[in-house]
Amino acid sequence: AQSVTQLDSQVPVFEEAPVELRCNYSSSVSVYLFWYVQYPNQGLQLLLKYLSGSTLVKSINGFEAEFNKSQTSFHLRKPSVHISDTAEYFCAVSDVRSGGSNYKLTFGKGTLLTVNP
C-alpha cells in the first residue's frame, strides 16, 4: 500500500523568503507524483506533477519540485514567496501499473503555508 508523509503541518514564512514544503512517500512500485494547492473554502487545484522524464518540474507561478527516487521524496520549493501563496498544499501519489489500475490518489495530510508581511 502507498502512503504519503508531509513532514510539516504548518510552515510560517515572511514575504520574499524561500520556502520548502517536504513530502515523502512509500510505494513498492513506480509512481506518479502531484502537488495540489487549496485556497480557503475552495477545491484543490493542480500545482505541478511528475509523470516521467526530467526529475525537476516547475509551475507557472514559480514553484518547483524535484523527484528523488532514492530518497522517495518530492519536496516543493519556491525561492521567494508572496502573500498570495498563503494556502494549504497537498502532496499526492498514484501507482504506475501496467494495464492502468491506478484508479486513485493517496494524499498527504497537507501543509498550511502562511506568508506574513
Place this chain on the structure above:
Amino acid sequence: DGGITQSPKYLFRKEGQNVTLSCEQNLNHDAMYWYRQDPGQGLRLIYYSQIVNDFQKGDIAEGYSVSREKKESFPLTVTSAQKNPTAFYLCASSTGLGGTGELFFGEGSRLTVL
C-alpha cells in the same frame, strides 16, 4: 469551459435529515470521487466510481450513499446514520483506468448540521 460543478456551496441541515450533494462534470471523465475534508485530517475518500452504474466504498463510506446513473453525475447523499456530518465535501473526477490518477476537483460543498 470544462470542469466540475458542485452544488450547493453551503448547506445547513437539522440532525436526522438526509441531504444530497450534487456533482456534475463535463470533462468526459470515466471516474468520479467523493472526499471529505476536516481540519488537520487531509482528504478522506468516501466513495468512488470508475464507470457508470458501478461504485465502490472508500475509506469512510458508513453513513453515505451514492449513485452513478449517468457518466456526468455522481450525487452524494449524507444520511442520518452519519454521526458527524459537518464537513467540507469535495467531488473530483479523473480519466480513470489507464490514466495517471490526476484528479480534477470541484469547488466543494460545506455542510453544517445544526
